[in-house]
Amino acid sequence: MRRTFLLEIVMIAVAVAFLFPVYTLVSLSLKDPGQIAQSPLAPPNPPTFGNFTTAWSAAALGPSLVNSTVITVVSLVALIALGSFAAYFLARVRSRLGYGLYILFLLGIVLPFQLGMIPLYELVTDLGLIGTHAGMILFYTGIQLPFTVFLYTGFIRALPREYAGAAQIDGASHLTAFTRVVFPLLRPITGTVLILNAVFIWNDFFTPLVYLGGSGYETIPVSVFAYVGQYVSQHGLVFAGLVLGALPIVVVFLALQRYVIKGFSSGLKG
């Protein structure tokens, strides 16, 4: 009992130290330049909220929030639709060709996207999709498909074939059997797919920087990057921007923390 108590004290101390950067972030965002220069480590006294109003409009966070949401949501819908259908075929097919196709999809997990970065940039330009939501959605759907297919295939393989079989005996087509019977059974893995892809897409930086920079359709990380470059030495303003930029995903995480942590820890068991 005493050992548990000691461990608890140690872990809480570690957690407090761990949170030092977060404390710095929030306390600086609530200070004016004078307070920051005078006592950078002390808590804000009194707190000022002016940094937040400036940051919100200067970083164009309103429009960016819309862009990030549209791109993330549509990509997720496309990933779940394309990924689950493909995985259903790949999990059930028994030919060598089907297995080869599965391996081909898996290859995409290890392939660093930088290898195709420039040809893909050309392709997206040729399609007229540079600087559009559609271009980003196409990119995320393609780049995250291997991982999505991998998760779904593993889950479906462990699922008895009889479910779909029973529906088909009753006269259902493959399509109906999948959408009405199999897909609802995939809910746990769909949750994992949703969470892992959502966090990746929402926070991705490099591609939206290259594809969307200066288009007016920037996502949050790109807007924050440009904003920080502009106000680089005004720490209060910079940190207010970071707080606002991180807030949406942190709020969603705290609301769904059990599911998010479960998704991250369970989804990767190949």
Next chain:
Amino acid sequence: MTLLTARRTRPAHAGRRRRFGGRFNPETPPWLFAAPALVVYALVVLYPAVSGVVYAFTDWSGIGQDMSFVGLANFRTLLADEQAMGSIGNTLLLTVAIVVVQNGVGLLLALGVHARLKSRALLRVVFFSPVVVSPVMVAFLWKYIYNPDPSAGLNGLLGLRVDWLGDPSVALWSIAGMVVWQYAGYSMVIFLAGLEGVPRELHEAAMIDGAGTFQRFRYVTWPLLAPAVTINLMLSTIGGLKLFDQVFAATNGGPGYATETLSTVLYKQAFVFGKFGYSTAIALVLALFVAAVSLVQVYYLRGREVSA
């Protein structure tokens, strides 16, 4: 080939009854189910990757179609390019540091949080929370924490006078530090899932046999943790090799070339210097590193996995 298979499975025997030994054997779904995904995958991943491999052997500048094959010239340039070779060294050092420290810290956190603490649920959320935030924003935060000012940030907290990001001999480790801070919680939750899979009876049996805390960890927990170790090592290695956002936002490769990684160098070669052929050659080297490391890890680590 595809068409042949398609014809065989296509005339969907859907609805027709078939029994094999009393078990239903519904036929394979039509290959059309996989077609849309395959098209998008081929367009966004396969075609660009294959073209990337081709460009790596050309002198393409990125403008127009003007290019010629130059054989291995880009790779020869790479071997003679001190900045690029240095970036390979940096990438490897950074990866090793991140893999070792992130997983070490992650394992300790997992063991701590796995005990029956009152605050365990809260602690888990605290340590995991940086994982969901954009790496660019975390890098901007740490850029300030690593302030050279002795009264602010980490220096102020610890009473030090270190120029964390400005001193070339320290900067690379400072980058590793911020990555570890952000992702130790990720390693933690994977280890934690592994720990929860260790049956209680095994611990009890070992205890009856007189095994101490350390022995129980070494001979009961650790072997059963192997799958979690495999996943954690793979994830952190691949993440370390591809590291871009944090370096780009915190130091942009500086001071000098002290924190330049393969990803930042290939970015600059393409988008700053317009050497697209050379840039894809570097990307190909990165791809080979990632593929080699993943294969070795899968074969070696899977071999030592045991089940409870």
